[in-house]
Amino acid sequence: MALIVQKYGGTSVGSVERIQAVAQRVYKTVQAGNSVVVVVSAMGKTTDGLVKLANDISKSPNRREMDMLLSTGEQVTIALLSMALQEIGQPAISLTGAQVGIVTEAEHTRARILHISTERLMGQINQGKVAVVAGFQGISNTTEIEITTLGRGGSDTSAVALAAALGADFCEIYTDVPGILTTDPRLVPEAQLMTEITCNEMLELASLGAKVLHPRAVEIARNYGVPLVVRSSWTDQPGTWVTSAKVQERALVDLELARPVDAVEFDVNQAKLSLLRVPDRPGVAARLFGEISEQNVDVDLIIQSIHEGNSNDIAFTVNTAILSRAEAVALAIAPALRHQANSDEAEVLVENNSAKVSISGAGMIGRPGVAAKMFATLAEARVNIQMISTSEVKVSCLVDQDDCDRAVSALCDAFEISATPVIPQISNSESPAVRGVALDMNQARLAIRQVPDQPGMAAKLFGLLAEYNISVDMIIQSQRCHLIDGVPRRDIAFTVARMDAENAQQKLKETAEQLGWGEVILDRAIAKVSIVGSGMVGQPGTAAKMFNALAENHINIQMITTSEIKVSCVVAENEGVKALQVIHDAFGLAGNEKFVVPS
Ligand code: ASP
Ligand code: MG
Numbered sequence: 333m334a335l336i337v338q339k340y341g342g343t344s345v346g347s348v349e350r351i352q353a354v355a356q357r358v359y360k361t362v363q364a365g366n367s368v369v370v371v372v373s374a375m376g377k378t379t380d381g382l383v384k385l386a387n388d389i390s391k392s393p394n395r396r397e398m399d400m401l402l403s404t405g406e407q408v409t410i411a412l413l414s415m416a417l418q419e420i421g422q423p424a425i426s427l428t429g430a431q432v433g434i435v436t437e438a439e440h441t442r443a444r445i446l447h448i449s450t451e452r453l454m455g456q457i458n459q460g461k462v463a464v465v466a467g468f469q470g471i472s473n474t475t476e477i478e479i480t481t482l483g484r485g486g487s488d489t490s491a492v493a494l495a496a497a498l499g500a501d502f503c504e505i506y507t508d509v510p511g512i513l514t515t516d517p518r519l520v521p522e523a524q525l526m527t528e529i530t531c532n533e534m535l536e537l538a539s540l541g542a543k544v545l546h547p548r549a550v551e552i553a554r555n556y557g558v559p560l561v562v563r564s565s566w567t568d569q570p571g572t573w574v575t576s577a578k579v580q581e582r583a584l585v586d587l588e589l590a591r592p593v594d595a596v597e598f599d600v601n602q603a604k605l606s607l608l609r610v611p612d613r614p615g616v617a618a619r620l621f622g623e624i625s626e627q628n629v630d631v632d633l634i635i636q637s638i639h640e641g642n643s644n645d646i647a648f649t650v651n652t653a654i655l656s657r658a659e660a661v662a663l664a665i666a667p668a669l670r671h672q673a674n675s676d677e678a679e680v681l682v683e684n685n686s687a688k689v690s691i692s693g694a695g696m697i698g699r700p701g702v703a704a705k706m707f708a709t710l711a712e713a714r715v716n717i718q719m720i721s722t723s724e725v726k727v728s729c730l731v732d733q734d735d736c737d738r739a740v741s742a743l744c745d746a747f748e749i750s751a752t753p754v755i756p757q758i759s760n761s762e763s764p765a766v767r768g769v770a771l772d773m774n775q776a777r778l779a780i781r782q783v784p785d786q787p788g789m790a791a792k793l794f795g796l797l798a799e800y801n802i803s804v805d806m807i808i809q810s811q812r813c814h815l816i817d818g819v820p821r822r823d824i825a826f827t828v829a830r831m832d833a834e835n836a837q838q839k840l841k842e843t844a845e846q847l848g849w850g851e852v853i854l855d856r857a858i859a860k861v862s863i864v865g866s867g868m869v870g871q872p873g874t875a876a877k878m879f880n881a882l883a884e885n886h887i888n889i890q891m892i893t894t895s896e897i898k899v900s901c902v903v904a905e906n907e908g909v910k911a912l913q914v915i916h917d918a919f920g921l922a923g924n925e926k927f928v929v930p931s
Contacts, residue, residue, distance in 0.1 A: 334501035335457070336361060339371040339467065339491035343508040344565035345409050346376035354506075354565065355416035358462055362422060367457045369498065371467045371491040372413055374405025379484070395440035399469075399481045402441075403429070406466035406487070414464045424462040427452070429469035429479075434490065436470035436480045437590070443480035444548075444588040445489065446473060448497035467491060485542075488549035493587045496556035503558055505545060506565035511572030512541050514921040515769045519909050522922035526767060528573040531560075533767050535694050535725045536864045536898045540770035542697075548588060550574065551694035555589070556582060592695035592702045593747040598740050600733055602632065603655040603684040604719060605662055606647040606811045609677045610669050612639040615883035617646060617892065622880060623665050625873030629658045633688065633721045633728060634875055634899065636892040637810035638779045638825045638853075643677070645811040646892070647719060649730060655684055681811075686718060687736035690728040690895075691743060701798030703727045703807060705746060708795060711788035713742035720790065722807045723862075723895035765874045766865040766919040771912040775805060776833035777858050777891070777902060779825040780840060781850030782816055792847075793824060793840070800839055802832045806860065806893045806900060821850070825891060827902065830856055858890065859908025861915060862900040875899045881918035887911050 338358065345351050354370075361368050373379075382401050386393040393401075410426035417424035433449030456463045467487025472478040482489050488505060495503035510525050512534070517523040529537075531554035538547050545562055553560045557579035563571030610616050617636065624631060634648040650658045662680045669678040689710075696702040706727055710717060715738060719730035731739050740751045783789050790809065797804055810823040828836050837854045844852050868874040878899055882889055887910065891902035903911050916922060 333365045333367070335367045335498060337369045337371060337491050337495040337498065337500045337503040338506060339487060339504065340373065340506045340565060341487065341508065342373040342376050342378070344506050345372055345413065351409070351412050351416050354413060355420055355422070357565070358417060359420055359422045362462060368462050369453060369457070369494060369500070370413065370462060370464045371487060371494060372406060372409040372464065373467050373487040375409055378405040378408070396478065399440045399479050402481050403466070403469040403479050406468055410464045410466045417462055417464070422462060423460055424464055425456050426464045428466050429490070430471040430477070432465055434470035435473050436482070438472035438474045438478060438480065440478070441481055442483040443470060443472070444590055445470060445482065445493045446587060447585055448493060448587065450498055453498065465490070465494065485546045488546040489552065489588070492549040492552045492558055492560065495558045496552055496587060497584055500558070503553070503560050505560065505562045507544060507562060508565065509544060510564045510567065510569055511562045512544060512768070514767070515912060515916050516540065516771065519771060520913050520916050520922070521926055522916070524921060524923040524925065526572045527570070528575055529767055530763070530866055531574055531576045533864050533866055533897060534574055536723055536895065537768050537770055538697055538724045539772045540768060545574065547694045547697050551589070552587060555579065589693070589695060591747060591749065592693055592699050593691045594693040594695070594749065595691070596740060596743045596747060596749055596751045597690045597692065598687060598736055598751060598753055600687040600736050601652045602649045602686045602688045602730065603652045603682065604647060604649050604686050604730055605658055606645055606681040607662060607666065607669070608645045608679040608681060608812060609643040610646060612642050612644045612888065614886050614888045616644070616669065617889055618876060618879035618883035620646060620662070620665060621876035624658060624661050625876045627657055627661050628872055629654050629661065630870055630872045631875060632896070633719070633730070634892050634894045635719060635721050635808050636889060637808045637823060638777070638891060640812060640823070647811045649686065649688065652684055655682070683718070685733045686730050687733045688728055688730055689736065689739045689743065690726055691747060692726040694725050697724060698803055700801050700803045701795070703804060704791060704794035704798045706743065708791035709742050709746040710739055711791045713738050714787055715739045716785070716787050717790060717809065719811070720807050720809045721893045721895070722805070723893070723898045723900065726895045727807070728895065763867040764865055765867040765871045766863045766921070768864055769912060769916045769919070769921065770862045770864070771908055772860040773905065773908055774830050775827040775858060775860055776830045776854060776856040777825060777827050778833065778836055778840065779823055779853045780844060781823050781853070782814065782821040783824050783849050785813060785820040785822050790824065796839060796843055797828070797836055800835065802828055802836050804828055806891065806902070808891055808893055827858070827860065857905040858902050859905050859911065860900055860902050861908065861911045862898055863915060863919070864898045866897045869896055877918055878915055881914045882911060885910060885914045
C-alpha cells in the first residue's frame, strides 16, 4: 500500500464527464490498496476567465483581491470532485489550502510555499477518505490570515509540495499529453515520449517542458527527492518519470526556496582555449569540435559570440590535465581555417590559469537581475570576468585562478549559501547524451560593441536591464579585444524575450551613449536550439555532433553557449525549425509513434 498524491490539470477536470472520469481513476487507485490525496486545478480555462473579468474592471487589479478571485476556481473543482467520488461510493472530503494549512509567504499572486500541516490530511486519510485539495492556493503566515496564490500554473507546485510534506511514495501529474516528449511534436512529428528524465534535465528544458510541469514543482521534487511521474489522464500509459538523485534528509520548512540561487560551484582546474578570427560560415565549429572529440578530449564550456565582419571567435574550456592535447588539436586545424598562410586568421590563444565559478538554481528562471547580481558581486570583489556562459538555470563565469577564492566567498555572501566544488560527474552510461531538444523562437538578440574590459561593466549592463524588469537568457562576452582610446574593449551579446527587445535596446542606447560604449545592435530574426542530457558529461563529441548536424545542413551558427548538461546555439530564425529537426534526428531521438497534440 502506498500513499500517492495525484494532480489533475485544468483540461483533465474541464467538464462534468471529465470530473467523473477522474473520480473513477482515483477510485481505482484506492481499490488497488492505496491512500490518495488529490490536488486539482480550476476547470478548463476558468482562471483565464477570472483574470479577464478582473481586467475588465481594473487596469491594475489589487493583488489581494486578485487572489481572492482566482482562488475560487480551484474551490469549484474540489467540491465537484468530492461529490463525484461520494457518488460512486468513495468517501471523500474537499479542503481548501487554508483548511489543509498550506502556509505561504504573504506575497499576493506569487507566494512561495513555506510549510504544510499534515495533521488534518492524515486524519482524513486514516479514516479511509480521499482528500481533495485545492491547488495553487495557500494562506499567508501573517497574523491577519490572507488567501494567497502561487502564480499561474501553481497547482503542480502544490501537488509536489504536498507529496514532500506527507512523505508520499510518489506524485502523479495527470495532464492532456502522454508525458514529456523529446521535442515539440508540432514541429517534429517524430518526437518520442521519454520514459524518464532527471529533474536537472527537466529544468534545463524549461522552454520545452514548462507548460507540462512547472519548474518550481521540479525544484521541490529534486530538493526532497519526490518521485514524480507525468501521465495522460485519458489513457493508462506509464508516462514519463522525472527522477532525482538520492537526497539528504531536509527539514520540511521553507519548502520552496526563497532564494533564486541554490548553489555556488567552482572548479579551479580550467584552461581556456580560443580560436580568434575564424570564418563565419557553417562547419567551422563542427570541424573544430569534431577533431577534438576524436582525440577523446572532453570539452566543458563552449562559447561563440556574435561575428565581427565575417569572422568569429570560438572559445572553450577543458580540464588543465588535458590542455596540451586540446591545444595540439587546435594548432593542427588552425591552418586549414586560414585563407592565406601567415594571415592573422585562426589564431590560437591559451590561458591555463582559469577557474570556473557558477551559480545555479531554478529560481532564476524568469527572474531578472540574478546574473546582474552575480556580475556586480564579482565586480565589487575586483574580479574580472574572462568568459560568461549561461543556460536556463546556471550562469558560469571564467575568472583568474588567483581570484577564485575571493569570487566564491563573495558570491556565497551575496546569495547567502555555502559553496560546493564541482564534483566531477561520472558519466552515467544509462543516461543518453541527449535527452531532449528544444527550440525557442521567442528571443531576440542584442549586442553592444566595445564595452570596456573592466570589472563592473557586465554588472552595469545587466543591472540596468533588471531595473526595467527585463529577463536575459543567453549571455556571451566576445573573446576578441580591441584597444580603443587606450582601453581594451569587448563586445557583449545576449538574448531577451522578443517583447522586451525594443525597450531593452532603447534603454541600452541611452546608457551606451553616456558611457562611450559602441553601437547597440538588435536582431529579432533568431532562433535558439538546445540539446539537454546529463549523459553528455564525460562523453566527448556530443557538442560536435550537434554542430555537425547543423553544418551538414548548411546552417550557420551565430552564437554558442553551454552548461554541463546543455548546449545552445543561436541560428537564423528561418532555419530554426530545420535546425531542430536535424539535431533531433542526429541524436537518434526520432521514432514512429505519432502524438496527437491537443489544441
Ligand atoms: N488554475 C491556475 C492557473 O490556471 C493554477 C493551475 O492550474 O496550475 O494558472
Ligand atoms: Mg499546468
